[in-house]
Amino acid sequence: MSQFKALVAQEQDGQFKLALAERHIDDLPAGEVLIRVRYSSLNFKDALSATGNRGVTRSYPHTPGIDAAGVVEASSVGELAPGDEVIVTGYDLGMNTSGGFGQYIRVPAAWVLKRPSALSLRDSMVLGTAGLTAALCIDKLEQAGLSPDDGPVLVTGATGGVGSIAVALLSRLGYEVAASTGKALQADFLKGLGARQIVDRSVLESGKEKPLLKEQWAAAIDTVGGDILFNVLKSLRYGGSVACCGLTAGVQFQASVLPFILRNVNLLGVDSVEQPLVVKASIWDRLSVQWKTDLHNLEHEVSLSELPEQVEKILAGRMIGRVVVRVD
Structure with missing residues (x-):
């Protein structure tokens, strides 16, 4: 599959619009790992990126999404193989690197964490950043x-x-x-x-x-x-x-x-963006076992097409709990 769907923010007549678009895998940035995204989540930083905040994202068109959970499609490093289920949060994902609001991302291997066995991909995005x-x-x-x-x-x-x-x-x-x-x-x-x-x-x-x-x-x-x-x-x-x-x-x-x-x-x-991967891995392990918590009553799921409305809500201060994004 060379084409995929993504939610793309772009400037039109001085206004930023967020809409579904077809993208090509060749448009993705360089990186050792290509990931098919299954779930993402909505964060305040995503809303800023989606509405043209240059302090978050420098150039447009752009696909936001600072969180992504999915399956490795291709990898040039031995520790990550096709079929591995993985999580990416923070670093430059969704800021100046195409993010989790698209069906594919390509990122450096140093950003990629294997999914803890006690968390599903969806559960990991209920948590997310x-x-x-x-x-x-x-x-x-x-x-x-x-x-x-x-x-x-x-x-x-x-x-x-x-x-x-x-x-x-x-x-x-x-x-x-x-x-x-x-x-x-x-x-x-x-x-x-x-x-x-x-x-x-x-x-x-x-x-x-x-x-x-x-x-x-x-x-x-x-x-x-x-x-x-x-x-x-x-x-x-x-x-x-x-x-x-x-x-x-x-x-x-x-x-x-x-x-x-x-x-x-x-x-x-406290910063969660640039923490070394080993620190993130330790916290994710804790969240999946010792600190595992039932969060079903604070989350709801939306599709990519429903995200623009949710972006407006979070910017208006009307968001409650967590929004999980079903990307596929």
Whole structure:
């Protein structure tokens, strides 16, 4: 098969359009591994790429999709053979390299991870970059000393992809979870994932002018950034940590040194894109066995043709949980 279908973003009269198109395998970039994509997932970065954000994707036409799970079609390296089921997340996939919203991708072997035996291809994309990021956040917090006995853990942006999986994983691991959201109608959804407390986003937005806030959280996973991140830092208990992995509320925030030097708190940055493959493999193994969690109530599946509507939803802040993309 030399031609395949892909969802392609291109600029027309100053506007970016996202539509199905026929592509040719020869159009794909160089790489050691050709993969037939079965499933992908929708992330906020995909929506930015699909709508012309040059900070994510430099040139168009372009096929977004920073996640892909599928079957090796051809390989020039011995460790990956045709028929192997594999996962690719992050690196340059879907940014400036044609991504998982197409039926084929061609990538460097150093980006490709064999599917953990305890996860199906579809299950791996329910998790995708969002699940990998949530797990990396928890891992980093635990490396900093966090344990379930320490007290409540706050998750901001809790109805989103990373946030909802973080709530479910933390609950599965025995943590008391407080879920923050601006979507009051989703309280039952979050409690169904294991949240014991719902915190309205407006509560975390107040008190920006204060140097410190009341100590509440043993730790936090922040998916939104902006001034909410600093308010979370100011309300950590002594010695607590916040793992920061998102920016939907902004890339800048007001700050002072007081929480760090008076309460001994930690701000931990978390990136899932450029992590070495060995680190990703370790986290995926954990997600497939020790941390395996039932996520059926936070995901829904769409086809490639249904994706443009979902892109609009995620950009408008109306996305709940995870969108799995059926590519084939």
